[in-house]
Amino acid sequence: MTETVVDQLLARAAAAEEAHRWIEAVALYEVALVRSPDHVPAMLGAAAAARANGDHARAVVFLTRADRTAPGRADIALALGEALAATSRLAEAAAAFERARAAKPLDAGLAARLGAARLAAGDAPGAVSAFEAALRLDPAEPRAVGGLGPALASAGRPLAAVEAFRRSGDPRPRVERAAALLALGDMAGGFADLDAIAARPVWATKLQAWDGFPLDRPLLVWAGGDPLDLAAFAAALPLARSLVVDLVLVVPKPFVRLASALAGVSRVVADNDDLGGLVETAGAAAPLVGLPHRLGLTAGSFAATSPLLAAEPMLADRWSARLDLGRGRPAVGLVWGGGLPLADLTPLAGIADLRFVALERLPSATLARSSSPSGWEVAGAPIRVEHPGPDFEAGIDARVDCAALISRLDAVIAVDGLPLRLGGLLGRPGVALLPMATSWIWRVEGGKTPSYPSLSLLRQTSGGSLSALLPEAVQRIRSMVHD
Secondary structure (H helix, E strand, C coil): CHHHHHHHHHHHHHHHHHCCCHHHHHHHHHHHHHHCCCCHHHHHHHHHHHHHCCCHHHHHHHHHHHHHHCCCCHHHHHHHHHHHHHCCCHHHHHHHHHHHHHHCCCCHHHHHHHHHHHHHCCCHHHHHHHHHHHHHHCCCCHHHHHHHHHHHHHCCCHHHHHHHHHHHCCCCCCHHHHHHHHHCCCHHHHHHHHHHHCCCCHHHHHCCECCCCCECCCEEEECCCCHHHHHHCCCHHHHHHCCECCEEEEECHHHHHHHCCECCCCEEEECCCCCHHHHHHCCEEEEHHHHHHHHCCCHHHHCCCCCCECCCHHHHHHHHHHHCCCCCCCEEEEECCCCCCHHHHHHHCCCCCCEEEECCCCCHHHEEECCCCCCEEECCCCCCCECCCCCCCCCCCCCHHHHHHHHHCCEEEEECCHHHHHHHHHCCCEEEEECCCCCHHHCCCCCCCCCCCCEEEEECCCCCCHHHHHHHHHHHHHHHHHC
C-alpha cells in the first residue's frame, strides 16, 4: 500500500515539475519521504525541483541525505558538489567532487569539475593536479583546457601558465594570463591584456580613448572597485599627468579622500557623482589599469623615486597621540591574514624591544581593554598587539586612518594587502611577507621591488609557512629602525 501511495506522490511531483510548479513538487517529494524515508529517487527529485526554483541551500539538504543513504554514487556526489558550489560552500563542494571522482576515476569531466572547484576554493596546486589528470584522460576536455592556465597562474607557475594559455587556443585577454605575463617580465603583453579587459563605464563611452599622447584638455581616468589596483598603478598617474593639462581620477566614493592624496592627480571625484559636466569638457578617458599600456611603460617605469602618497597631517597627529608614538620602543604596524592566521604570530613572542600595532579595523568583540596607550589590544593573540581602538577606520572614507597611522609608525610587517601597499606608497620602511604565488608588483623572485623600494621582501618557501618568515622579518626591521 505504501509503495503505491509513494509512486502516486512521485507521479504527481513529476507532473508539477513539468508545469514548473517547483514549490508544489518539493512538497510532494517531502510527503513521499515521510512515508518512505530512504527513498533516494524522491530525495533527488526534491533536490532538482529546489534547485530549479533557485533554492540551492534546500537542495543541499536533500542531496546530503541522499549521499548518506546511498554512499559511493557518483551522480549524487556530483549533484551535491554543484549545489554546494552554488551556495559558495566551495571547500565542501570540492570534497563532494572528489567523492564523485573516486567513484568514476576515468571520467575526465569529473576530474575537470574537481579542478574548477578546487581553484574556486583557493587550492590552486590541487586544481592543477585535477586539471592535468583530466587532460591525461581527455586532452580536449574543455573545462580542463580552459582552467589549467588560470590554475597554474594562481599556483605561482607563470611560465607553465602562459604555455597552457597558448595551448588552449583562446586568444581572449584574461586577468590570469596578464598576471602570468607580468610576473615573467612581459610588461607589454600583460599590460595590454589588462587594458583590454578593463570594464568601461557608460560615461567613458562618450569620450575618445586616450592614446598616451599629449592632451590639451582634461583626461578622465577611472579606477575599478579593487583598491589594490589603485595602489599598484599609482606610479603611472604622475607620468600620465605630465602629458595632459589636467588629470581627473574617478574612484569609488569611499576612496575619494585617500586617492586625493596621490601624486599626479589634479582632482578626484566619486564614480557615483554626476559626471556630465566633466565629460563635456574632457578630451579623453582611460582606465587606471590601462595607463601602463597606453604609456608604453616597463617594469623600470614603476621605480618610485619619492613617496607617491601623502598622509593627512591632522589625522597622523591624532593617531600618533592616541598611541603615544615617537617615544620609547619603535612601533611596528602588523597585518596578518592571507595565510598567516592570528594564532601563527607566536614567533613574535618574547620580543621586548619592539611594539606591535594592528593596522586593520577589527570588530569590537575581537578587541580587549588593556594598559596600552590607546587602551586597546587584540584579544586572543599569542603576543601583545596594540590596537588604535574601535573608532579606527570607522568613517565613510576608507583607509585614510590607516595611511595616517602608517606615516607615523617606525616600520611595517604585513602580508600582501592594502595596508602593506600603503606603506610602500608612503615610502615607509617595512617587510612584506609574500606567499609563493604573488601579484606582479612583487616579481617572481628577489628581495626588492621597484614599485615600493622602501619595502624588503620575504617569500614563502615550498612547504614552508608565512609564520616561519617572522624571525627574519624582525631582524630586518631592527636594522631599519636602528640604523
